[in-house]
Amino acid sequence: MDSMYAYIKGELAEKNIDSIVVEAAGVGYLIYIPTQYFDMLPDEGEDVKIYTYLCVREDAMILYGFLSKDDLEIFKLLITVSGIGPKGGLAILSTLPAADEQLGRMHQDVPMIYVLRFYRAIQRLYQRRPE
Numbered sequence: 001m002d003s004m005y006a007y008i009k010g011e012l013a014e015k016n017i018d019s020i021v022v023e024a025a026g027v028g029y030l031i032y033i034p035t036q037y038f039d040m041l042p043d044e045g046e047d048v049k050i051y052t053y054l055c056v057r058e059d060a061m062i063l064y065g066f067l068s069k070d071d072l073e074i075f076k077l078l079i080t081v082s083g084i085g086p087k088g089g090l091a092i093l094s095t096l097p098a099a100d101e102q103l104g105r106m107h108q109d110v111p112m113i114y115v116l117r118f119y120r121a122i123q124r125l126y127q128r129r130p131e
Contacts, residue, residue, distance in 0.1 A: 005063070009049040015041055018094075020065065022050060031065035035094040040067060055086045064090055 010024030
C-alpha cells in the first residue's frame with residue numbers, strides 16, 4: 001500500500017540527529033530520518049524535499065523520511081522482514097554507509113544489489129533465531 005504522503009517539500013524548520021521538522025503550507029511535519037542524513041541535510045531555513053513513509057498505529061501516526069526514492073524503497077523492503085518494524089528499518093539504514101555518488105552514477109544497480117544481499121542475510125538471521 002502506498003503512503004498518504006509521497007514526499008513533503010518545504011522549509012527545514014528544525015534539524016536533529018534522528019528527526020527533522022519540515023514546514024509546508026504552515027504545518028510543521030515531524031519526520032524521523034536515518035542518522036547518517038544529518039550532515040547531508042541543508043541548513044535550517046532552506047528548502048528540502050523528503051520522501052516519506054507513513055506508519056499508522058493504533059496510538060500514533062509517524063512519518064519516516066528519506067532523501068531519495070531508492071532509500072525509501074530499501075526501507076520498505078527491510079520492514080517486510082518478519083520482526084523488523086519501521087524503527088528497526090530506520091536503525092538498519094542508519095548503519096549503512098552513504099552511497100558514493102560517482103559509483104551510483106556509473107553503476108545504478110550496485111546499491112540495490114548490496115541491499116538485496118543485506119536483506120537476505122537479515123532474513124536468514126531471523127529464521128535461525130530461537131523462538
